[in-house]
Amino acid sequence: MASTQQTVSVEGHRLRLSNLDKVMFPASGTTKGEVLHYLTQVAPVLLPHAANRPATRKRWPDGTGGQMFFQKNLDASTPDWVKRRSIQHKSSANDYVLVNDLATLTWLGQTATLELHTPQWQFGRTGARLDPDRLVLDLDPGPGAGLAECAQVARWAREILQGMGLEPYPVTSGSKGIHLYAALGKAQDSRLDSDAVSAVAHELARYLESEHPDLVVSDMSKSLRQGKVLVDWSQNNGSKTTITPYSLRGLDRPWVAAPRTWEELDDPDLAQLTPEEVVARVEADGDLLAPLLEGHLSALEPTPERLATFQKLETYRTKRDPARTPEPFGPETQVSTSSTTGAGSTTDEPTFVIQEHHARRLHWDFRLEHDGVLVSWALPRGEPTDPAKNHLAVQTEDHPLEYGSFEGTIPSGEYGAGEVTIWDSGTYELEKWRDDEVIVTLRSAERGSRRLALIRTGGRDGDAENNWLIHLTKAQPGSPNASSAEPSPAPKARTGTGQKAQRPMLATNAAPGELTEPDDWMFEMKWDGFRTLAHVQDAETVRLVSRSGQDLTVTFPELAALADQVDPARLPVVLDGEIVALDRDGRPDFRRLQLRANLRKERDVARARARVQVDLMLFDVLQADGDDVTHRPWTERRELLESLVTPHAPVHLPPVFDGDLDAALRTSRTLRLEGVVAKRRTSTYAQRRSREWLKLKHSAMQEVVIVGWRPGRANSSVMGSLLMAVPDDGADGDGLRYVGRVGTGFTERERREITAQLRSMERKTPGASGVPTDDASDARWVTPKLVGEVTYADWAEGSDGASGERRMRHSVWRGWRPDKSPHDVVVEVPGQK
Structure with a gap:
C-alpha cells in the first residue's frame, strides 16, 4: 500500500481505498494503510468471533486525535453486498453490519472503523436471534489497580467457572483490563437466554465481591472502585456488546484486544499487546480462543426440511411451560441430524415409543417418528393383544423427537400431570401411512415384533375427529409375539465360585507431614470418574462392578474390549480401575461422565454412547490365574498388572511417579486432574479404607x-x-x-x-x-x-x-x-x- 489511494478486489468485490497515508494513531504514527494491512493479517482469527453478530462500530475519520463516531445503523453509502440484519428497538429498527468476511472487514477499515463491538449472541441462518453461546466477564481496574490485580481476580473467577463446568479464556482488552470468555454450548444440554446468563454472571460477580471485598467490586458506582477491580457482568445483557477479540482500540496507540494464556497472566510484567505482537503470536500459535467457538455448535440452525417441524410442535408448546415441566421442548433453532432421534435411534429406521402415563386416568401414549416429530395417540386400554379386540386410539398433538426418551413426573397442575415411564420402544417398518390409515411393524428388543394398524373412525369435524382404532393384525412377523414379556431385570453382581464379594481398596486424605519419606511411596494420578472392579472371566466375558456392588457392564459395553487386552493364559483376573469420560484434550470430565450414568436399556446406552465415549484407567490387580494376589505388596502387583494387560484405547495403564511427589502434583495440575494418590510400596490390597493409600486433592x-x-x-x-x-x-x-x-x-x-x-x-x-x-x-x-x-x-x-x-x-x-x-x-x- 505505497500509494495513498488504490482500487482493490477483495473476494470478488471492488473496493476503493483512500487516504492510506492518513495517520490514525498519533502517538505511534500508524496509518490507515497499516490498519488495513493488520486487518487482513488477523482476518482468519477475527472473523469467526465476529461472524453473524450485529456489530456496533466506533469510527475515527480524522484519527484517534479527532472526534469519534459511534455507529450502529448502516447508512445509504453501505455497499449492497455487505451482509446485514435488522433489530427492532423501542422507536426504530436499525440495520447492523455482520462482519462475516474479509471484504466487509476491509470496507470497515476504509471507513475508519477502528473498534468492533459485538454481543454474546448470534443471528441464526433464518434471521432468528439465537440464545447466547458465550459468557463474558469484563475485569475493569479502578484507579490504583492495574493488570496484575485484574489477573488475580481472573484466577479466582476461573476456579468458580471451572466448578460450574465452564472453561474460561482470558483476553487482555487492549484498554485497561481483562476479559474472560467461556463457551456455553460445551457445558450445557439446554440453552440459556441472555437474561439467565446475565443473572448467573451477576451472582458470580457478587460472590467474588463477598469473598474478596478488598479487591473486587460488582457495583458500577465509580466511588467504590478506588484500588479495586470491577467485575462487569452486564455485558451478557442481550442489548450490550463487548470489544471483539483481535479488534484494535481507538487510543493514542494501536493496542489490541488480544487472547492470552493463563501462564501469561502470572507474569508480573503483563501488558497490553500491539498489532505487530498479535500477528506474530497468531502465526506461531494460531487462535488461542479457538475452543470458544465450540459454543456456536449448540446453536446451529436447522436445515429448511427441519424448519417444517417447528410449526408441527406449536400445539405441543402452547400447552406447556418449560419453566414448570421437565418435558423436552424439542428443537428451537438447534440442528437435529436425521439419523438420530430423541428416542435413541442411531439407524436410518424410524423409531417408536409407548409410554405408560399415570395421569388423571391411566393410559398409554403410542408415538411413531414421522416427518421430524412423534405422531401420537393416547390408548386408554393400551396396545391390543388379540386380533379380535380392537382398542380405542385418540390422536393427540405431535410431540418432539426428544420425547421418545422422556421418563419423569409432570408436576401437579400442569397439562398431563402424572408419572411417565417408557413401557416399550424400538424401531418400526412402515407399510402404509395415509391420513386415515397407518400400518407398521414394531421391532422391540424387550417385547418382540408385532404388526399393528391404526384406522381413523372419526370424521374430519366434530368432537370425534381424532378417534382411531388400533388393531393387532392377524398376519404377524415370523418371530414369535413377545408382547407379554416383561423386561429382564438388570444383572446382579456375581462373584466367583466359593468367593465372597470383593470391594476396592480406598484411600484416605493425607495429613500434613505424612509423606516425609518419599522413597516409601509411589504416586499415581487421581482420576475423576467411577471406581470399578473389572472381572475378566474368559476371552469373551468382562463384568464391571462398582464400589457399591452395582453391575455396570451393560452401562459401559465398550469396555468389553478389555477381554482382548488381557493375557488369555492368565485368566480369570480381577482388575481395579476408574471409568472416565475424556474431553477433547484427553482430560477426565466428570460432567460428561454423568451422561452415561444410570443407563440400563440398550437403546438408552446406545444413544448416550454416541455422544460420550468412556475409557478405563487400570491401576491394580486383585486376582490373576484365578488366585488371590491381594496379600502381595503393591510393587509386585504393579509388575503383575503390567504383564497381564496390553493396553490400547479404551483401556489404559497410566504411568506412576517414583517417589517424586512434587513432579506428580505438577503433572496433575498441568493435566487439570483431581489430584494425586500416594501408595506405600509395601502396601497389601486391603478391601477397606486405609492409610497405606493417601490422596492429595488440588481442591476440596x-x-x-x-x-x-x-x-x-x-x-x-x-x-x-x-x-x-x-x-x-x-x-x-x-x-x-x-x-x-x-x-x-x-x-x-x-x-x-x-x-x-x-x-x-x-x-x-x-x-x-x-x-x-x-x-x-x-x-x-x-x-x-x-x-x-x-x-x-x-x-x-x-x-x-x-x-x-x-x-x-x-x-x-x-x-x-x-x-x-x-x-x-x-x-x-x-x-x-
Whole structure:
C-alpha cells in the first residue's frame, strides 16, 4: 500500500481505498494503510468471533486525535453486498453490519472503523436471534489497580467457572483490563437466554465481591472502585456488546484486544499487546480462543426440511411451560441430524415409543417418528393383544423427537400431570401411512415384533375427529409375539465360585507431614470418574462392578474390549480401575461422565454412547490365574498388572511417579486432574479404607447425601438448592448430619430433571439432624438415598451458632455419584465428622 489511494478486489468485490497515508494513531504514527494491512493479517482469527453478530462500530475519520463516531445503523453509502440484519428497538429498527468476511472487514477499515463491538449472541441462518453461546466477564481496574490485580481476580473467577463446568479464556482488552470468555454450548444440554446468563454472571460477580471485598467490586458506582477491580457482568445483557477479540482500540496507540494464556497472566510484567505482537503470536500459535467457538455448535440452525417441524410442535408448546415441566421442548433453532432421534435411534429406521402415563386416568401414549416429530395417540386400554379386540386410539398433538426418551413426573397442575415411564420402544417398518390409515411393524428388543394398524373412525369435524382404532393384525412377523414379556431385570453382581464379594481398596486424605519419606511411596494420578472392579472371566466375558456392588457392564459395553487386552493364559483376573469420560484434550470430565450414568436399556446406552465415549484407567490387580494376589505388596502387583494387560484405547495403564511427589502434583495440575494418590510400596490390597493409600486433592471435594431441596426464588416449582448431609454416628434418626446447601453448578435442564426426580421421593420429616430454621422453613424433604459430589471453599461454624455444627461454605455441584450409596460417604477432612 505505497500509494495513498488504490482500487482493490477483495473476494470478488471492488473496493476503493483512500487516504492510506492518513495517520490514525498519533502517538505511534500508524496509518490507515497499516490498519488495513493488520486487518487482513488477523482476518482468519477475527472473523469467526465476529461472524453473524450485529456489530456496533466506533469510527475515527480524522484519527484517534479527532472526534469519534459511534455507529450502529448502516447508512445509504453501505455497499449492497455487505451482509446485514435488522433489530427492532423501542422507536426504530436499525440495520447492523455482520462482519462475516474479509471484504466487509476491509470496507470497515476504509471507513475508519477502528473498534468492533459485538454481543454474546448470534443471528441464526433464518434471521432468528439465537440464545447466547458465550459468557463474558469484563475485569475493569479502578484507579490504583492495574493488570496484575485484574489477573488475580481472573484466577479466582476461573476456579468458580471451572466448578460450574465452564472453561474460561482470558483476553487482555487492549484498554485497561481483562476479559474472560467461556463457551456455553460445551457445558450445557439446554440453552440459556441472555437474561439467565446475565443473572448467573451477576451472582458470580457478587460472590467474588463477598469473598474478596478488598479487591473486587460488582457495583458500577465509580466511588467504590478506588484500588479495586470491577467485575462487569452486564455485558451478557442481550442489548450490550463487548470489544471483539483481535479488534484494535481507538487510543493514542494501536493496542489490541488480544487472547492470552493463563501462564501469561502470572507474569508480573503483563501488558497490553500491539498489532505487530498479535500477528506474530497468531502465526506461531494460531487462535488461542479457538475452543470458544465450540459454543456456536449448540446453536446451529436447522436445515429448511427441519424448519417444517417447528410449526408441527406449536400445539405441543402452547400447552406447556418449560419453566414448570421437565418435558423436552424439542428443537428451537438447534440442528437435529436425521439419523438420530430423541428416542435413541442411531439407524436410518424410524423409531417408536409407548409410554405408560399415570395421569388423571391411566393410559398409554403410542408415538411413531414421522416427518421430524412423534405422531401420537393416547390408548386408554393400551396396545391390543388379540386380533379380535380392537382398542380405542385418540390422536393427540405431535410431540418432539426428544420425547421418545422422556421418563419423569409432570408436576401437579400442569397439562398431563402424572408419572411417565417408557413401557416399550424400538424401531418400526412402515407399510402404509395415509391420513386415515397407518400400518407398521414394531421391532422391540424387550417385547418382540408385532404388526399393528391404526384406522381413523372419526370424521374430519366434530368432537370425534381424532378417534382411531388400533388393531393387532392377524398376519404377524415370523418371530414369535413377545408382547407379554416383561423386561429382564438388570444383572446382579456375581462373584466367583466359593468367593465372597470383593470391594476396592480406598484411600484416605493425607495429613500434613505424612509423606516425609518419599522413597516409601509411589504416586499415581487421581482420576475423576467411577471406581470399578473389572472381572475378566474368559476371552469373551468382562463384568464391571462398582464400589457399591452395582453391575455396570451393560452401562459401559465398550469396555468389553478389555477381554482382548488381557493375557488369555492368565485368566480369570480381577482388575481395579476408574471409568472416565475424556474431553477433547484427553482430560477426565466428570460432567460428561454423568451422561452415561444410570443407563440400563440398550437403546438408552446406545444413544448416550454416541455422544460420550468412556475409557478405563487400570491401576491394580486383585486376582490373576484365578488366585488371590491381594496379600502381595503393591510393587509386585504393579509388575503383575503390567504383564497381564496390553493396553490400547479404551483401556489404559497410566504411568506412576517414583517417589517424586512434587513432579506428580505438577503433572496433575498441568493435566487439570483431581489430584494425586500416594501408595506405600509395601502396601497389601486391603478391601477397606486405609492409610497405606493417601490422596492429595488440588481442591476440596466432598461426597454428600441429599436430604431435601429448596425451591428457587424466581420459580418456586423448580429446585433452587439441594440440602446436604454426611453420615455421623452421633446424629439422630437416619444417622446423618446436615452440612449445608448447594445452589450453583446446575444447568436449568438439570434443575428441572432433579426436581422431577426428587418429587417422587418426598417425605414429611428431615432425614438429617442439625438443620437450621432458615434452611428448613421452605424445605422439601426426601428419602436420603441419593449421593452427589460437590466442591467447596472450607468448613465453618453454622450460622445458627450451634456448638460443633459445621457447614461447607460456597459449595458447587459436580454431579451425582450413582456408583455410591449413603453408607459409602466419608467426611474427607479430618476432624469434621
